[in-house]
Amino acid sequence: MAQIVAGFGVPHTPVFPFFVKRDGPDCEIAKLFGAQRQELAAARPDLIVMFDTDHLNTFFLNDLPIFAVGIDKTFKAPNDEPREVPNYTVKSLPGLAAHIRAAAVGAGYDIGMTQNFSVDHSVTVPLHFLTPEMQVPVIPFFISGHLPPLPSAQRCYALGQTIARAIASWPENLRVVIMGSGSFSLEVGGPRMAPGRSDGVPDPDWAMRVIKSMEEAQIERLIGEATEHQLLKAGNVGGELLNWIAMLGAIGNRKPNYIAPQMQNGHAYGVWRWN
Amino acid sequence: MSTYAVNYLCRELLRDHAFRAAMKADPAVALTLLDLTDDECKALLAGDVGTLFRMGVNGFLMGYLARFEVCGLNVGNYNERMRAVKVDEIGQPVS
Numbered sequence: 102m103a104q105i106v107a108g109f110g111v112p113h114t115p116v117f118p119f120f121v122k123r124d125g126p127d128c129e130i131a132k133l134f135g136a137q138r139q140e141l142a143a144a145r146p147d148l149i150v151m152f153d154t155d156h157l158n159t160f161f162l163n164d165l166p167i168f169a170v171g172i173d174k175t176f177k178a179p180n181d182e183p184r185e186v187p188n189y190t191v192k193s194l195p196g197l198a199a200h201i202r203a204a205a206v207g208a209g210y211d212i213g214m215t216q217n218f219s220v221d222h223s224v225t226v227p228l229h230f231l232t233p234e235m236q237v238p239v240i241p242f243f244i245s246g247h248l249p250p251l252p253s254a255q256r257c258y259a260l261g262q263t264i265a266r267a268i269a270s271w272p273e274n275l276r277v278v279i280m281g282s283g284s285f286s287l288e289v290g291g292p293r294m295a296p297g298r299s300d301g302v303p304d305p306d307w308a309m310r311v312i313k314s315m316e317e318a319q320i321e322r323l324i325g326e327a328t329e330h331q332l333l334k335a336g337n338v339g340g341e342l343l344n345w346i347a348m349l350g351a352i353g354n355r356k357p358n359y360i361a362p363q364m365q366n367g368h369a370y371g372v373w374r375w376n
Numbered sequence: 377m378s379t380y381a382v383n384y385l386c387r388e389l390l391r392d393h394a395f396r397a398a399m400k401a402d403p404a405v406a407l408t409l410l411d412l413t414d415d416e417c418k419a420l421l422a423g424d425v426g427t428l429f430r431m432g433v434n435g436f437l438m439g440y441l442a443r444f445e446v447c448g449l450n451v452g453n454y455n456e457r458m459r460a461v462k463v464d465e466i467g468q469p470v471s
Contacts, residue, residue: 157437158390162383181390247436290439290454292429292461292469299439299451303467333466337435 103197103268103275107144108352109137110281110315110345110371111231112363113153115183115222118229122185133361133370134230140358140372141231146278148194149232149239150201150264150351151224152344153282154246156181158221166213167252168205168260171241172198173216179225186222186229192238197271201240204267210260213243223282223341237278244347246283246332246340254327257343258320261350268351276376281348283341285311286367291337302367304335309362311342312369318356320349336367345371379432381411382420386437389444399446423448426461430469 121131158181160166171193178189202212224241242264244257252260261279268277285308288294288301295301302308314323324346332340352373360371385407388395398406407417419427425438435458441447442454462470 157383157387157434161387162380248434288467289436290442290458291435291467292458292463293467294455294459296459297452297455299442299455330466337467 103148103271103273103277104376105265105268105279105352106146106276106374106376107140108279108281108348108355108371108373109141109231110348110360110369111137111227112284112366112368112370113223113226113282114366114368115181115226117226118186119184121230129363133363136361137370137372138231140374141278144278144374144376145276146237147275148197148277149237149280150242150268150277151227151239151280151282152242152244152261152347153220153223154338154341154344155243156221156223156247159215159218159243165245165248166243167245168210169213169215169243170198170202171216171218171220171243172202172214173218176241177219178228179222180219181221183222183226186225189225189228189235191220191228191235193240194238197268197273197275198240200271201242201264201267204270205260205263208263210263227280227282242347244343246343247338249329249333251329251332251340252343253329254324254343254346257347258324258350261347261352264347265351265353279348279351281345283344284336284338284366284368285342286335287338287341288336289338293336302336302365304339305364305367307331307335307339308364308367308369312360312362315345315349315357315371316360318354320354379416382416382428382433383437385410386434386440389440389446396444396446400444403447420447423453424457425449425454426457429458429461
């Protein structure tokens, strides 16, 4: 049977690959992703299921699902030209992706799907640092975390639980890692940018509260506080927290091995590994 | 919705390199290909991203206007013009 062996929370800032190429392996970003890369290798994954919010690249305003899963043998990455990121072809497991979708629909979630698709930096940048050989298949699961109405935190957590049950019912012996991609507080291109920058962190206190709740495995507190109002208050991409919450639903309410904040970006690097 | 066309052109700046080149060369000509209102067209050509945001255009997508430096925009003046928009606690424009 397939089993979930770890959870990871990852940032996806599109300029990070450029910064690491410019600043070298001793810079903070390289070290933080490097530590996660070691943890991921130790987890020996056969598959990564990544909860992600697409930035209107895989989907657009003419066709925008609240939830969707990518179902194909491979997909292309990235489709939005982040600097210093090669063009990758990422393997996937379409049979299991379709099984996850069917199980979630059966449980009452209306899950869209995409085939013959590509993904943007929000999937690609973490993989660029964590599995640069693209040797591990990836199933991307999209959660609409940018444009209200947002799905509720409770629903995303429960969706994660549903997907965990779907994975557990898959007969193949696979070690599965769940990832959640995104920020806790970030405004990109909107009025709450910091002076002179293209982004900003409107609610750093919220980002710290999120991390504290995760460190203490206080998931009910986190879900209770992560209202749509709070997520929007945290920035125009603050809803990306929902990807971490879905990941936590999939792995169960555990304390992390560590969560390393990077508060100037309103995000963190988290590892939950028990097997 | 009319703002759809503005959001669409912002994303096409990223995806369609020929359109990007046309916008850099002569945005007044390139914009004639799109179904824009006069007010949208005027605001775009002026690089008035604040007005466009108040009209309902997506801030994240408009960042591509500055990234690819069209309509006289760059990261610096885009930042100043967008930050001049008054917003409420959840980032929505207020009058």
